[in-house]
Amino acid sequence: MSPLSGKVQTVLGPMDPNQLGRTLTHEHLSMTFESCYVAPLPGDEDVATAPIEMKNLHWLHQNPYSSQENLLLCQETEAVREELLSFRRAGGGAIVENTTTGISRNLGILQQLSKDTGVHIVAGAGFYVDQTHSDQTRKMSVEQLTDVIKNEVLHGADGTDIRCGVIGEIGMSWPMTESEKKVLRATASAQVELGCPVIIHPGRNPAAPAEIVRILQEAGGDIDKTVMSHLDRTIFDRRELLEFAKLGSYLEYDLFGTEVLNYPFNLEIDMPSDSQRVETLAFLLQEGYEDRILVAHDIHTKNRLTKYGGHGYSHILRNIVPKMLSRGMSQGQVDRILIENSRRWLTFK
Ligand SMILES: CCC(=O)NCCS(=O)(=O)O
Numbered sequence: 001m002s003p004l005s006g007k008v009q010t011v012l013g014p015m016d017p018n019q020l021g022r023t024l025t026h027e028h029l030s031m032t033f034e035s036c037y038v039a040p041l042p043g044d045e046d047v048a049t050a051p052i053e054m055k056n057l058h059w060l061h062q063n064p065y066s067s068q069e070n071l072l073l074c075q076e077t078e079a080v081r082e083e084l085l086s087f088r089r090a091g092g093g094a095i096v097e098n099t100t101t102g103i104s105r106n107l108g109i110l111q112q113l114s115k116d117t118g119v120h121i122v123a124g125a126g127f128y129v130d131q132t133h134s135d136q137t138r139k140m141s142v143e144q145l146t147d148v149i150k151n152e153v154l155h156g157a158d159g160t161d162i163r164c165g166v167i168g169e170i171g172m173s174w175p176m177t178e179s180e181k182k183v184l185r186a187t188a189s190a191q192v193e194l195g196c197p198v199i200i201h202p203g204r205n206p207a208a209p210a211e212i213v214r215i216l217q218e219a220g221g222d223i224d225k226t227v228m229s230h231l232d233r234t235i236f237d238r239r240e241l242l243e244f245a246k247l248g249s250y251l252e253y254d255l256f257g258t259e260v261l262n263y264p265f266n267l268e269i270d271m272p273s274d275s276q277r278v279e280t281l282a283f284l285l286q287e288g289y290e291d292r293i294l295v296a297h298d299i300h301t302k303n304r305l306t307k308y309g310g311h312g313y314s315h316i317l318r319n320i321v322p323k324m325l326s327r328g329m330s331q332g333q334v335d336r337i338l339i340e341n342s343r344r345w346l347t348f349k
Helices: 045-049 054-062 077-089 107-117 135-139 142-154 178-194 208-218 238-245 274-286 315-326 331-346
Strands: 008-010 013-015 022-027 092-097 120-125 166-171 198-201 226-228 250-253 293-295
Touching: 008 120, 022 293, 022 331, 077 092, 077 107, 092 331, 107 120, 120 142, 135 178, 142 178, 166 178, 178 198, 178 208, 198 208, 208 226, 208 238, 238 274, 250 274, 274 293, 274 315, 293 331, 315 331
Parallel strands: 022 092, 092 120, 120 166, 166 198, 198 226, 226 250, 250 293
Antiparallel strands: 008 013
């Protein structure tokens, strides 16, 4: 049996899962996202290169990936520290920090933030999407990738002794690349050996989540201990959503606070509003998936911090929970989503 069995592994070490409290299962506290820069529309070059200021905030909100400065969340540790203190005051307990190799994971910062604020932080092992894979990563076999991931959980990542407590977010494109498929198989192998939680970033296509589950299953992965992220921008048809839900992963709605007219990564997609996200949660609850739902904001750019007029890490606790209650969800259901489901997922087998 793993020494981590029955525990959650945070950046400060293993802990009793009952100490976690309300948990956001998909956030970033320090990362870079330059790999996903989107060139500004013709005519927007000036605003795209201007410093972030009040008069640009609406543009930035609609075009978050077209400002290089906005993609450097790693420069905002002070602001994030303040936000985490505010998250605690709002009743928050823990955050899963999903930054993996390829988008500038910084475990030292995560550990310091946890010490300074008292928020429990669980760090992510593994690799982001193909376009961030190094040549070295691409050349590795599934066995070598498995060893890298296991090492990040058992001994520490990025040359530190700070250990990851989940595998992910594991980045997948659509269609998946060969390098991503190897990482996915390695994720499943490491999960089998470690009994640990896994979280996946699917490509932007309704078929992507089920295809990922199929590959994980073939490689022996534990779907019951796997989160499928970003369902808000991936599966829109309710019948398709129920088909996917039957496969047994956790169903994560993690883009709360993102309300954008033109979704820059796929203009075919109409990003739902927060009200529509709450409606979908109510639908899944009605269909019996109370023990599978997880929520978060997936903050990964500066403009979403309160310092820049954004909603911040407390939006779900301060605004979405009251909305859920006003739409007929019970306090028990809210606690199931924010406390019990995340605790069950994060606890090593
Ligand atoms: C690293 C942050 C990230 O991948 N966020 C997902 C954004 S989206 O694909 O859902 O738009």
